[in-house]
Amino acid sequence: MTVDSQGTATAAPVDAPGRAAGKSKTPPPPSGPKEVLQPPRGRRSLPGGLLPYLLVAPALLSMAVLLLYPLIRNVVLSFQQVNKREMITRETVWIGFENYTKLLGDADFWGVVVRSVGFTAANVALIMLLGTLIGLLLNRLGKKMRLVLSLALMFAWAMPIVASVTVFRWLFDEQFGVVNWLMRTLGFAGYEQHNWFETGFSTLVIVMILLVWGSIPFVALNMYAGLTTVGTELYEAARMDGASGWRTFWSVVFPNLKPFFMITTFLEVIWIFKAFAQVYAMNLGGPDRGSETLPVYAYIEGLGQQHYGLAAAISILTILMLIAAMSFYFRLILKQEDES
Template identity: 40%
Template sequence: MYAVDSPPTPARSPQTPPAQHAKPVRRRSQREARVAWLLSLPTLVILIAMLAYPLYRMIVLSFQNMRLKELFSGATPPWAGFDQYTKALTDGVFWGVVGRTAAFTVVSVSLSVLAGLGIALLMRRVHSKVRIFMMVAMMFVWALPQLVAAQSFRWLTDSDFGVLNYVLTKLGLDYATHSWFVNPWEGWTVITVLVVWAGIPFLAISLSAGLTQVPKELLEAATVDGATPWQALRNITLPILKPLLTIVTTLSVIWNFGLFTQNWALRDGHPEPVYQTLATFSYTQAFGRSNYSYGSAIAVITVLLMLGVMIFYIRQMFKIGEVD
């Protein structure tokens, strides 16, 4: 009998150890991180050059006790240590302003984001010409200076010559010579409507651009499977929009938390205590009552309160860049 040679065994390609795969990936991610920081470096340098010295002076001033005497004489203010911070943190008026600012931020940002998302969804369903008209109209609103917008709303709600009172009176309601800022709830409603109206264009246009990244095939498949529009929005559209929603919401929080122009202009530069926010309260203490160090301490506390939000925003920006 003849021995039958067994067929040759095919040579196996050597498998690269997982560690060798991980090293190039890790090097590539480190290289991309360095490139991201290098691209961000010019902006960071400009921001530091513009903000570092004023922020440093504000922090130093918050540990001193500067009054009009030192301001006019040029003398170095006496050192006060943490007295200004102790005064602020133990002041019930200050904490009332903090709570009012936080409540306004939550309400205004929630309304702005919901309205912006609703308009963005509407823009994806209307005719292209209508969509262009909506975008142009919102860009005009976005380009309008905050002071001009505030003065327009002040005229609309004027107690003697306001258009709003005139229209409500014509509708049979007794709103002749009605002042919208006697009642704080009505006054803050006017301020909130102004802020939401001015913030919708940015949110709507940004979210409308984000909706273009939602695959139509997924929405069509969900419709064929019997999903309702709400289910498609919740399970498909919103998860895809989540990174963009996080960014625009964080930006809105930063902007609305620093509210100054709207309530300052609507109250003719003299906002009553019930209409004070952290920004106006700091300004009033520093330049209205000549408590410059106390106003600086309030401003520093405001920056610290917003620091967490700003760090969160920067982290989200870098996360989106890594995904892209």
């Protein structure tokens, strides 16, 4: 600042940065090796490959406690004779493969196996057929009707098993059932207090209707979700070529959704093959054990007849059958990957 002759103070011009005389310039960066920053003390980084295993460790531990340990105990039990006497005396009697040889030589066991396989095949075929058709219908409906149908499917899917079995038992009731009333209304004779649970076959048919009704929503909604991934240009190309609806499905929809059909069919096989609550709650596996499937057969032999070792062997054989089905499925998956 300077003062002129009039006594007025004026500010001196500010020098440009770095141009003022006598001022030091910005020091150059050090020429030595750069200093490596160390993480703060108390916090050490995990090895790169260890973190994913630590994240899945709780889930693996829970599965080991809830699934693996009971499975191992079940395998051990299948090699023992555990009946009412052994339960009272707490005596461990090892009998090796005697439970398995007894089952494999029992005609009743093979009858239940054939019944379970046929029951599973019929259910899965109907579920996949009707679920696919309803999924295609969802894809063609407008927004409002699609919403209504989707809500109806969700309500059917969300209904508890015991509640749905109770409803179906009322529908097919001998005296007050709606089905008997409907058959009489349509003019059919012989449905005055007709007993729909008189035979094991008719009981399984009712259970099959229940299982199909409860499983269709899963297939239909997933089918609709898969159809949304198929490009509209493929449908337009098929229409330009003059393809019918059936030809369009086999040439456009099925090739694009083949993985969906494979995984859904496999999941339905597992779901139906191990279905227990619906079969048992409908008629307790009766009459005369004529509607037993493998899970119900194992339950009745175990808790009903108190042959716990034999029941464990039945459950292990059931698991082996499912593993055989899984191996077939995984071979199909690997074959498809090799072709693609």
